[in-house]
Amino acid sequence: MARAKVARKSTSIDMTAMCDVSFLLLTYFILSATAKEPDPLDVKLPSSTYKLKVPEKDISILTIGTGKVFFETAGPDVRAATLDKMAEQYKISFTPEERKRFSVIGSFGVPIQNLKKFIAMDGGERKKSGLETGIPADSLNNQLSDWILNARKSVAELHSEGMRVSIKGDAAEEYKTVKKIVDILQKQKINKFSLITTAEGGK
Amino acid sequence: MAELDTSSGGGKKGGKVRSKKSSTKVDLTAMVDLAFLLITFFMLTTTLSKPQAMDIAKPDKDEKNDQKLELRASQTMTILLGKNNKVAWYMGEAGKSAPEIQNFSQIRQTILDNKKKVKESTGKDIVMVIKPTDGANYKNFVDIMDELLITGIKTAPAIDDENILDNEKAFMKQQGIL
Numbered sequence: 001m002a003r004a005k006v007a008r009k010s011t012s013i014d015m016t017a018m019c020d021v022s023f024l025l026l027t028y029f030i031l032s033a034t035a036k037e038p039d040p041l042d043v044k045l046p047s048s049t050y051k052l053k054v055p056e057k058d059i060s061i062l063t064i065g066t067g068k069v070f071f072e073t074a075g076p077d078v079r080a081a082t083l084d085k086m087a088e089q090y091k092i093s094f095t096p097e098e099r100k101r102f103s104v105i106g107s108f109g110v111p112i113q114n115l116k117k118f119i120a121m122d123g124g125e126r127k128k129s130g131l132e133t134g135i136p137a138d139s140l141n142n143q144l145s146d147w148i149l150n151a152r153k154s155v156a157e158l159h160s161e162g163m164r165v166s167i168k169g170d171a172a173e174e175y176k177t178v179k180k181i182v183d184i185l186q187k188q189k190i191n192k193f194s195l196i197t198t199a200e201g202g203k
Numbered sequence: 204m205a206e207l208d209t210s211s212g213g214g215k216k217g218g219k220v221r222s223k224k225s226s227t228k229v230d231l232t233a234m235v236d237l238a239f240l241l242i243t244f245f246m247l248t249t250t251l252s253k254p255q256a257m258d259i260a261k262p263d264k265d266e267k268n269d270q271k272l273e274l275r276a277s278q279t280m281t282i283l284l285g286k287n288n289k290v291a292w293y294m295g296e297a298g299k300s301a302p303e304i305q306n307f308s309q310i311r312q313t314i315l316d317n318k319k320k321v322k323e324s325t326g327k328d329i330v331m332v333i334k335p336t337d338g339a340n341y342k343n344f345v346d347i348m349d350e351l352l353i354t355g356i357k358t359a360p361a362i363d364d365e366n367i368l369d370n371e372k373a374f375m376k377q378q379g380i381l
Binding site: 012015016018019022023025026029030032033045046047048049050051052053054064166168169170171172173174175176177178179182186189191192193194195196197198199 | 239246338339340342364
C-alpha cells in the first residue's frame with residue numbers, strides 16, 4: 001500500500017499584517033510621547049520612596065536652584081491666559097505673535113520687564129543671554145506670587161479645576177530659600193503642594 | 204533564512220524551459236522585530252520618565268487665626284533638622300529632655316523605637332513634629348519626610364519652621380549644627 005503523502009506546508013508566515021500593526025503602534029507611541037522640554041535651570045532632584053505621579057494638567061511647577069526661582073505652568077492655553085492677566089496687571093502689552101511664542105515656552109525665570117526681549121529670542125540665545133535671573137520673589141516686587149495667582153485664575157476659568165503647585169528643588173538648596181517660596185504659597189492659602197522627587201530604587 | 208525550500212523537486216521533466224520567477228515576498232521578520240523593540244522602548248520611556256511627587260500639607264498660616272494646638276508631651280517626638288546633614292531629636296517638651304544628635308542613617312531606627320515605645324506606654328500613635336531650621340537643606344527635608352513614610356507614621360506630621368524655640372536653637376548652636 002502506498003504511503004499517504006503528507007502535504008508539506010510552507011513554514012513561512014505572512015508577516016505583513018503584524019508589521020502593519022506594530023508600526024501603527026510605534027507611530028502612536030512616538031506621537032503621544034511629548035518631547036521633553038529642556039530645563040533652563042539644572043536641578044538635581046532629591047530621591048524618595050514616594051510613588052505618586054505628577055499630573056500633567058492643571059499644574060504649575062516652581063523650580064528652585066541656586067537661589068533662583070523659575071516658573072512653569074502646564075498647557076499652552078493656560079500659559080497664554082496667564083500672560084494676558086500678567087500683562088494687564090503690569091501694563092505691558094504683548095502682541096498675538098508674542099502670546100503664541102510664550103505659550104510654547106516651558107520653564108522660564110525672567111522678570112516681566114525683560115519678558116518681551118526674552119520671548120523674541122530663540123532657544124539657544126535664551127540660555128546665553130543672561131536674562132534668566134529668576135523671577136523676583138521678594139516682598140517689594142513679588143512677581144512670582146502674581147504669576148501663581150494668575151495661573152490659578154486661568155486654570156479655574158479654562159478648566160474649572162483647582163491648580164496644583166509642585167516644587168522642584170535642588171537637593172543642595174538651603175531650606176531657607178524653599179521656605180521663602182512656601183511662605184509665598186501659604187500667603188495665597190496654598191497649604192498643600194507636592195515636592196517633585198526622583199524614585200529611589202528598591203524597598 | 205526563515206523560509207524552507209518545500210518544493211517537491213519535480214518539474215524537470217517538463218520540456219519547456221521556464222524563466223525563473225523570483226519571489227516577491229520580502230522577509231519581514233527582522234522589521235517586525237525592530238518595530239516591537241522600538242514600541243517597547245517608547246512605551247517604557249513615556250510611562251517611566253514621569254517624576255514622582257511627594258504631597259506635603261503645611262499648617263494654615265492665617266494671621267487672624269492664632270489658635271495653637273497643644274500636643275501631648277508623652278506622644279510627641281520633635282525632630283530638628285540642622286546643617287551638615289545632622290538631626291536633633293527629643294521626646295516630649297523642649298528643654299525637659301536633652302536632645303540627641305543623629306545622622307540620617309540612624310534616625311529611622313530611632314523613629315521606629317520611639318513609635319513602639321509610645322504605642323506601648325500610651326496606646327496612642329506617635330505624633331511627629333518636624334522643625335527644619337535655616338541650616339538644613341532641601342534634601343534633608345525631603346529625606347525626613349521620606350523616613351516618616353518608610354517607618355509608617357500614619358498621623359500627618361506637623362511641619363513647623365516658624366516656632367523654633369530658643370532652647371532648641373541654643374542646643375543646636377552649642378552642638379554646632381545651626
